[in-house]
Amino acid sequence: MNKTVKAQSNINFKKLISKPEFSSLLILIIMFVITAILQTNFFEIKSIIRNINAFAPLILLSMGQAVVIISGGLDLSAGAALSLFTCVLTTIMKKNDPTTGIYALLITIVVALLVGVINGIGIGYLRIPPVIVTFATSYIWLGISLFLRPTPGGEAVDWFKAFYDVGAVKGMPEFIKAIGGVIPPALVLVLIGCAFWFVISKTRTGRHIYAVGGNSDSAYASGINTAKIQMIACIINSIFILLAALFFVGQNQSGDARMGDPMTLKAIAAAVVGGVALAGGRGSVYFGLVGALILSFVNKIIFFANIPNAYQTLVGGVIVIVAIAGSQAYTLYNKRAMLKESK
Amino acid sequence: MNNLMSIQNGALQNVYEKYKKFIIAFLLIIFLFILGEITVSNFFSLAQILLTIKLAAFIALFGLCQMVVIAAGDGGLDLSVGYTATMTAVLTASIMDGMNENLWKAILVALGIGLVVGVINGVLSAYVKLPPLIVTLAMSNILQGAINVYTAGKNITGKPSPVLTLIAAKSTGIFPNILFILAIVTVVVMIILYKTKWGLMLFGVGSNETTAYLSGVNVKLVRCIAFIISGVLSSLIGLLLIGNMGIAFKDMGSNYVMPSIAAVVVGGVSMAGGDGNYLGVILGSIFLQTLTNLLVALGWGDAGKWTGFGTVLFILLIVYVSNRRSR
Amino acid sequence: MIILEATGIKKRFGGVIALSNGNLKCQKGKITGLLGANGSGKSTISKIITGVYSADAGEIKYEGRIVKYKNPNEARKDGIAMVFQNLSLVADLTVWQNIVLGAEEKNGLFLNDESAKELSKEIIDQLLPSLDINKKVYELNPGEMQIVEIAKAISNRPKLLILDEPTAALEQEQVKSLFNYMRKLAAEGVAMIFTSHRMWEVMEICDDVTIFRNGMDVATMDFSKECKDPEKIISYISGDTKKAKVEKSRKVLTDETVLSIKDLNYGKYLKNISFELRKGEILGIGGLAGQGQNELMLALAGNYHGVRCIAEVKGKRVKLNKPANAIRNNILLVPGDRQQEGLFLKHSVYTNMIFPKMALKHQPLFIPRKKYREECEQIIKTLSIKTHSIDTIVNTLSGGNQQKVVVGKWLSFDTNVLLLADPAKGVDIGAKRDLYDYIVRQVREKNMSVILYASDNEELIEYCDRILIMYEGQIVATLEGDDINEDTIVAASMRVRDFGGEHVG
Secondary structure (H helix, E strand, C coil): CHHHHHHHHHHHHHHHHHCHHHHHHHHHHHHHHHHHHHCCCCCCHHHHHHHHHHHHHHHHHHHHHHHHHHCCCCCCCHHHHHHHHHHHHHHHCCCCCHHHHHHHHHHHHHHHHHHHHHHHHHHHHCCCCHHHHHHHHHHHHHHHHHHHCCCCECCCCHHHHHHCCHHHCCCCCHHHHHHHHHCCHHHHHHHHHHHHHHHHHCCHHHHHHHHHHHCHHHHHHCCCCHHHHHHHHHHHHHHHHHHHHHHHHHHHCCECCCCCCCHHHHHHHHHHHCCCCCCCCCCCHHHHHHHHHHHHHHHHHHHHCCCCHHHHHHHHHHHHHHHHHHHHHHHHHHHHHHHHHHC | CHHHHHHHHHHHHHHHHHHHHHHHHHHHHHHHHHHHHHHCCCCCCHHHHHHHHHHHHHHHHHHHHHHHHHHCCCCCCCCCHHHHHHHHHHHHHHHHCCCCCCHHHHHHHHHHHHHHHHHHHHHHHHHCCCCHHHHHHHHHHHHHHHHHHHCCCCCCCCCCCHHHHHHHCCEECCEECHHHHHHHHHHHHHHHHHHEHHHHHHHHHHHCHHHHHHCCCCHHHHHHHHHHHHHHHHHHHHHHHHHHHCCCCCCCCHHHHHHHHHHHHHCCCCCCCCCCCHHHHHHHHHHHHHHHHHHHHCCCHHHHHHHHHHHHHHHHHHHHCCCCCCC | CEEEEEEEEEEEECCEEEEEEEEEEEECCCEEEEEECCCCCHHHHHHHHHCCCCCCEEEEEECCEECCCCCHHHHHHCCEEEECCCCCCCCCCEHHHHHCCCCCCEECCEECHHHHHHHHHHHHHHHCCCCCCCCEHHHCCHHHHHHHHHHHHHHCCCCEEEEECCCCCCCHHHHHHHHHHHHHHHHCCCEEEEECCCHHHHHHHCCEEEEEECCEEEEEEECCCCCCCHHHHHHHHHCCCCCCCCCCCCCCCCCCEEEEEEEEEECCCEEEEEEEEECCCEEEEECCCCCCHHHHHHHHCCCCCCCEEEEEECCEEECCCCHHHHHHCCEEEECCCHHHHHCCCCCEHHHHHHHHHHCCCCCCCECCHHHHHHHHHHHHHHHCCCCCCCCCEHHHCCHHHHHHHHHHCCCCCCCCEEEEECCCCCCCHHHHHHHHHHHHHHHHHHCCEEEEECCCHHHHHHHCCEEEEEECCEEEEEEEHHHCCHHHHHHHHCCCCCCCCCCCC
16 A cells, blocks of 8 residues: 555656646746845845836736737737837826826727737637737737837826836825835736736636647537637737736836837747747646746846846847747657656 | 539639739739829839839848748748848948958858858757747847847948949949849749759648658758758848948848738738749739838838738738638 | 437538438437448448538438537537547546536636536546546546547537447446446436447447448347347348459469568557568458558558668668658558648649659759650559649549549659558549559559558458458458458458457457
């Protein structure tokens, strides 16, 4: 009896290790430790908040991207959509009229939904390869952004700064400022994103997102409306991107048509590093967060290793390739190991 | 008797199918010119047309790179063409330094860069089986980063060899010289694709990789070579770019990436692979350049250009690529 | 009480008639068996009942009303469920998640995972108690996956359950559990249609049996009234007429061995296959569908990189790890799925025909257009390919002519071994005759050697000198000379009689 129990726990342990999530957690811990060592004031509150602020946008984008990838798609227009949302917000808002902030918010929500719907129709209903269709839509978002903001600029109402730093808003009650000093709005936005996904993941739609990405023919044979599910995944991604846009506008009070460009690839890489399979159907959205953290820490490490600024883009690109190649190789290795075992 | 009739009708339909996309592309161009003539005067003049075709030539050349990679199938695309060209332009600018003597060195460097980029793209896409889009996008970032490193803090010095300027920027009479290059390239490409075994192998691999494999073709090698060709070609185009502009700068090539892909789609070349009518790509390039000119003439600038490109591409994807058949 | 009645069902696919007159009756609480050879129509009629295909003619009455389902979902809502062979599972989800997929119960807004797990456990416990419902489907072996498919169909509480070869992937124990569950369902009034190629299973579980042959039902045996006689059933399946074997003008069979295969193994698909092919011989591969015949043909053509075997062509060792190697040794394949594996659908007849030459070592860079076009025209004449011109796009041709193109592309090659993977499937009679005429001529005149896999036993009988019967990836019987007839092939395929292969269970 004891032997079988031990054998079973051995197998369980092996299964645990072979999951991509396990290795990404391990890598995260390693990166965390290295960064903590290199950055002397790592554990000071101010620097923690600064880090959270720096990491939050990528975290949000990669979580949204994870949802789309799990559903069997891919969104190359994520960065451009982010830029678009910042441009829409800062074009509608007028600095001196607080109510324009509310209009801007409502209209941008509608824009975000439209972005998700258009991508969703292309991927889900028209079944154009996601890579190509989101490539096309990324230019549509870029063009509209340039219409609104040919050069970076625009305005934001004062209370919008609350999305970045609660203390910067005039007339904010003291106790909220105090809370904001400890729990930065960026963290709140990430938590909102997590809560949002948490709710969805417990519904039928959440389960179906995995089913459609895993095997859309099987999902269809089971009566699931695969096109609708893929569109919903695109819309969810849009919401995550919107949260990131709120943060950026809160921070900079300006919109920029090209600010999101470098983030698309990073978001995809972060999701993959976090264990989301590009083929779809597998992975955890929360681990998109883990992947984003890993990439962010790696960036910090490069910064602290005193690699000149100029090299950072270069190294960034190399890291992406290594990360994705590594994940792919890891998945292939696991698949082969499993095939061998099952024989 | 009925069989024969239906076979004949089938043949007629084949002809129609083949040229339908050409006709559409051509009609679209005419449509744009008419639109342009109505809204902006002097749009439809010989000088304008030649200028349009000259600018379109660069798109078409990049489009060739895309077409080769796309023809090999499996969702191949090369997003690194822009920065490969830029990299070559930036590195060779000081080598050439405005003289013809060092042109051969510049060409060697260009070939080297193209080979390295192409091999990396090809191996990662065809052998390691990473999605080509992500590989080439990351490669594009790496090249951009490398260019940043190289030009950190200093201006890019150097000028193209006069030969290059002659080919790329100048005209013979009213004909821009680049068009001769385009014509030569077109002839060479069409011959290789349609008259040699390489072209046939490429089309087979893109059309049905299982059938190609079972017929003894090394599918992975063919796909890898497609990326190498794209890399080398885009690198050489970099020489033409600097010849045209007179100097090299960091964003020289990046604006060509999207149009190069769009030109392939507009030209009716199948995104699934197996197809490669370069004339279609040229027509597509002319269409896109005409569209750009029209939008600029209307004062809609960059914003209009990208929105227009994106929308046109999206619509054509719906028409040509979408898979609406119910299961 | 009759719950389903199908009358006069007709169905054709292109030029091939799958059903000319299909009739079937099912009763509540009774298990009806469907038997028949490959292509007899038994699978087609099941798929028509559940809405995967639509009938060209005929009527289906379900619970007294006429029904015509457009897809399996409609049938499912009406209470008719079909268990497919691994068509509706998502590998990355768990067993219980798959069982309730598409029909998950909700607790307000959220999924009711508790009830889903309970339901799954309840069903699985009766089918395969050792199966952990929390395992992901990709961790399961094929037998377990099949059980999950069955559980999924049952979870909808159907009134009519169709099981199409559900036992193909199951082991003995699992089959026993399945049967117990089926008896329980029958007691609850569920009607079932059950197909299997294992005779003992049909005899054990079915209350009655309907036998299909050549697109129509030819006999129904009610086991409550008649006794279960396997030989009688076999004769229904194969047809009473023992066709006198057409005396083919015997060609001189040389003793020269053209191809020798020893211990061919490939994963779980092919096990320990060994045989020799003599020059001028037509060796047939038979057996029920899906026993590895197609995989064998692909393996011999070098398609599987990981295949292990000792192969010799005319005495010379050959590595069958890539198609180029096979082709260079003149082992040429006409693949089983011509559209997916044998043709470039969007290209012309000419392009398809000359393509394999491109991979040859001595192929000139510039394609000798004139020479090849003439060759192509010649081949069209030789095989009587009906096409407007050699530039016609292949996907406009009929199935038979497409198949001729697939064969035609090898005509200009010297052939040591021609591998034919079900060449006449979906091909009209005229084209079929043309193809086989040509092949037989080549064998007689040039001593070409052929390995022929045919799903239609008639073809095996008419053309083959020797037939190897495959079952679950192995060769289980060898039939030669007078032993070659419909009865023996069917019996060997269903492992009823022993023909010098593995011991029959």
